[in-house]
Each structure stands twice: as structure tokens, then as C-alpha cells.
Amino acid sequence: MRKNFSLYGLPDKVEFCSVCVMSNQKPNSIIEFRGGKEGVDKKRTGISFSDNVCSACNYAKEKEKINWNEREKKLKKLLSKYRKKNGYDVLVPSSGGKDSSFAAHILKYKYGMNPLTITWAPNMFTKIGWKNFSSLSNIGGIDNILYTPNGILHRQLTKLAFENLAHPFQPFIVGQKVIGPKLAEKFNIPLIMYGENQAEYGNDINDNKSSQMSNKFFSVKDIKEIKLGGMKVKDIINQNKFKIKEFEPYIPTPISSIKKKNIQVHYLGYFIKWDPQECFYYASENTGFSPNSERTQGSYSKYSSIDDKVDWFHWYTMFIKFGFGRATTDASQEIRNKKITREEGINLVRKYDSEFPSQYFRDFLDYISIDEKKFYKIIDDHRSPHLWKFSNKKWRLKKQI
Ligand SMILES: [Zn+2]
Structure with missing residues (x-):
């Protein structure tokens, strides 16, 4: 039996936020538990922290406490700076999900902008995902570019990312991040507007003081040296028959071009009080957005992250690696937005967080060409020993909320 060490640099001791149901195992210190450090952090951030309250x-x-009327004035000022007589004046990265659909629609019809939405194609569209994606232009009246990368390469990268990192969504996330600035540069649209602020999910609290996203650009000196799916591009090329040119969709726009064209990335959630449920109602009414007919496996919700079949495995591998899953994330958000109580949230987490995404299991295995046995081996290899124990022929979390 392995010892009680923790993988991925996670804190050894599992603790939970006293307001929502999120644990301190969320990586990259995105969730910061502040027990006893109030004074220091107050000085640094201007925000007081109480014990075990996550940053979200x-x-x-x-x-x-935010004066949202003031924020809206700021938004109008910003938009008037970028509004053009002709062409597109704002680029909105969008999946056709409720949040980005809301963002694009409100920018166009309330604030008089002419947005172009850009979608990095899901690995495998779900039926409802494709319907919602099409509705954004057909019913919402929004222009869109669907950017679909080479499926052979993208599948290979997804496979590597699953095998090496248990993070099958990584190549998708990279692509999605790269594509906004790339298209903004090509189409001469200097304003990129994302929907919700990452602070909704917990980020460095300092990032919330500006509407601009500081970390949305990243630069690469030598593409061969960057890692995709836990492997250097040059090694992927050596082991497969890909050419360096084929990695174009994953190569970020050089910072020099971004600066030259003065491209800025903002998020609407800084200017408008964000509420995912309200986005859902708005998108249902205005862009033809529909929820799923049934509950999402791994959670109780019906309308979040439902576009891509691989997304189910993104959430599931997160649960394996960090001990919290989709129900934890959904419930935490709804507790914060006062839709459910913490008690209700705890029950939902206990009921659904560990549920296996059987619905798309076959599709996922076929997509990355591995068999069930290998799938489970990779999954079990990525369980951090400080979170999991194997007893009575079953893996169990050592500590659950
Ligand atoms: Zn919390």
C-alpha cells in the first residue's frame, strides 16, 4: 500500500470552505483558505478574510458591496472607445453555452456593439451542445466562427493528456485560450470580451480589481519546446507523423503583435453583476438556449458544461485527482448565489459527486482509442494517496464533506 503522500502539490490536510462546499484541494491556490492571516491579507488585497472561506x-x-451602476457606466465608456461604424468591434469567445451567449447577445442588443463570436470546436459535440451552438446565430442573431482543429492531431493530444496527466481537456483548454487573441489579430478587433469573471470560481483576488484579464496572453519562444498533453511538441512530432506546421492552432499570438495592435481582454463580469442562473434565463429567452432534458451525470444540474462529451471526463478526472467534482462546483456556485443552502449542497455533493459518467464512456474510449482496462489503470494511477483509500474492493474518499 502506498503511503499517505499527496500528489500535485495539494495540501496534505483536506479542509472545506465554511460557506460553500469547496475544498482546499483546488489546485494552483485558486481557492485560498485564509485561517488566521486576516491582517496580512487585508493589507495585501484590501479585502478581509475570515477563517476557511474560499476566495470565490x-x-x-x-x-x-460593488456599485454596479458605476460599473455599468465604465462599461459604456469602454465600449464607446471601441465601437466602430463598420465591421466587428468586439470578439466574444463563446461555446454557445449560457454565459457566453448572454454576453454576446447583451453586447449586441443592449449596448449596440457588433460582436463576432469565436468557438473552438468541442472534442465531440453533444446533441444539446450542437443545438445551443446553432441557436446562438439562428435565434440569437449573432455572427460566429467555428474553429475546428485537425481531428487526428487533436485526438492524439487529448489521448496524451489523458494518459500522462489524467487531464483530457487540456488541449481543448489551450486551444480555446489561444484562439481569441489569434482571431482578434487577424480580424483587427482590438477588444476581446469574455463573460463571467474567473473570480466566480475562485482566483487570485487581486485580479478582480481590474476588468482586464492579465493572464489571458502567453508567449512561446520555441514551439517545439512547449508541452501539450504532458509531452514536448518535438517529441510528439518524433513519435508521430505530424509536422510542426500542424501545431499552428495551439501556438499563441506573439505578445509583440498583441501589443502592436493594442489588443485588450476584458470580462463582462467585472461590469455586470454575474449570476449563472440569470444568464440561463436570459439565454433561454433570447438565444434559444435549452437545458438538457435530464440531469448531468456527476451533478444535479441540467445546463452547465453540456456541450462536449469529453467535458464529463474532465470533471471526473478532476474528482479523481483532487477529490471534488462537478456537484461540488455546481453546488458551491449556487450556495454563493443563494439558490440553495449549504445543507442542501452537502447532500447533493454526497449523492452525485462520485457518479461515473457512463453515458459517454464508450464515446470517450473510442475517441482516444484506449480500452476500459487501460482507462481504469490511468484513473487509479492518478488517485492521490492522501485522498483515497481502497477498502472492501472499492475506492473511497478518506474525507468527504
Ligand atoms: Zn466557499
Whole structure:
């Protein structure tokens, strides 16, 4: 039996936010538990922290104090700076999901912009995902470019990312991040507007003081040296028959071009009080957005992250690696937005967080060409020993909320 060490640099001791149901195992210190450090952090951030409150909950508290009328004025000022007589004046990265559909639609019909939405194609569209994606232009009246990368390469990268990192969504996330600035540069649209602020999910609280996303650009000196799916591009090329040119969709726009064209990335959630449920109602009414007819496996919700069949495995591998899954994320968000109580949230997490995404299991295995046995081996290899124990022929979390 392996010892009780923790993988991925996770804290050894599992703790939960006292407001929502999120644990301190969320990586990259995105969730910051502040027990006892109030003074220091207050000085650094201007925000007071109480014991074991995650940064997303702290931000939710902050949102109550923000003067949203002032923020909207700022938005109008920003938009008037970029509004053009001809052509597109704002680029909105969009999946056709409720949040980005809301963002694009409100920018066009309330604020008089002419947005172009850009979609990095899902690995495998779900039926409802394709319907919602099509509705954004057909019913919402929004222009869109669907950018579909080479499926052979993208599948290979997804396979590597699953095998090496248990992170099958990584190549998709990279592509999605790269494509906005790339298209903005090509189409001469200097304003990129994302929907919700990452603070809704917990980020560095300092990032919330500006509407601009600081980390949305990244630069690459030598493409061969970057890692995709846990492997250097040059090694992927050596082991497969790909050419360096084929990696174009994953190569970020050089920072020099971004600066030259003065491209800026903002998020609408800084200017408008974000509420995912309200986005859902708005998108249903205005862009033809529909929820799924049934509950999402791994959670109780019906309308979040439902576009891509691989997304189910993104959430599931997250649960394996960090001990919290989709129900935890959904419930935490709904507790913060006062839709459910913490008690209800805890029950939902216990009921659904560990549920296996059987619905798309076959599709996923076929997509990355592996068999069930290998799938489970990779999954079990990525369980951090400080989170999991194997008893009575079953893997169990050592500590659950
Ligand atoms: Zn919290």
C-alpha cells in the first residue's frame, strides 16, 4: 500500500470552505483558505478574510458591496472607445453555452456593439451542445466562427493528456485560450470580451480589481519546446507523423503583435453583476438556449458544461485527482448565489459527486482509442494517496464533506 503522500502539490490536510462546499484541494491556490492571516491579507488585497472561506465566497461577498451602476457606466465608456461604424468591434469567445451567449447577445442588443463570436470546436459535440451552438446565430442573431482543429492531431493530444496527466481537456483548454487573441489579430478587433469573471470560481483576488484579464496572453519562444498533453511538441512530432506546421492552432499570438495592435481582454463580469442562473434565463429567452432534458451525470444540474462529451471526463478526472467534482462546483456556485443552502449542497455533493459518467464512456474510449482496462489503470494511477483509500474492493474518499 502506498503511503499517505499527496500528489500535485495539494495540501496534505483536506479542509472545506465554511460557506460553500469547496475544498482546499483546488489546485494552483485558486481557492485560498485564509485561517488566521486576516491582517496580512487585508493589507495585501484590501479585502478581509475570515477563517476557511474560499476566495470565490469572499468575492461573492465583495460583489454585494460593488456599485454596479458605476460599473455599468465604465462599461459604456469602454465600449464607446471601441465601437466602430463598420465591421466587428468586439470578439466574444463563446461555446454557445449560457454565459457566453448572454454576453454576446447583451453586447449586441443592449449596448449596440457588433460582436463576432469565436468557438473552438468541442472534442465531440453533444446533441444539446450542437443545438445551443446553432441557436446562438439562428435565434440569437449573432455572427460566429467555428474553429475546428485537425481531428487526428487533436485526438492524439487529448489521448496524451489523458494518459500522462489524467487531464483530457487540456488541449481543448489551450486551444480555446489561444484562439481569441489569434482571431482578434487577424480580424483587427482590438477588444476581446469574455463573460463571467474567473473570480466566480475562485482566483487570485487581486485580479478582480481590474476588468482586464492579465493572464489571458502567453508567449512561446520555441514551439517545439512547449508541452501539450504532458509531452514536448518535438517529441510528439518524433513519435508521430505530424509536422510542426500542424501545431499552428495551439501556438499563441506573439505578445509583440498583441501589443502592436493594442489588443485588450476584458470580462463582462467585472461590469455586470454575474449570476449563472440569470444568464440561463436570459439565454433561454433570447438565444434559444435549452437545458438538457435530464440531469448531468456527476451533478444535479441540467445546463452547465453540456456541450462536449469529453467535458464529463474532465470533471471526473478532476474528482479523481483532487477529490471534488462537478456537484461540488455546481453546488458551491449556487450556495454563493443563494439558490440553495449549504445543507442542501452537502447532500447533493454526497449523492452525485462520485457518479461515473457512463453515458459517454464508450464515446470517450473510442475517441482516444484506449480500452476500459487501460482507462481504469490511468484513473487509479492518478488517485492521490492522501485522498483515497481502497477498502472492501472499492475506492473511497478518506474525507468527504
Ligand atoms: Zn466557499
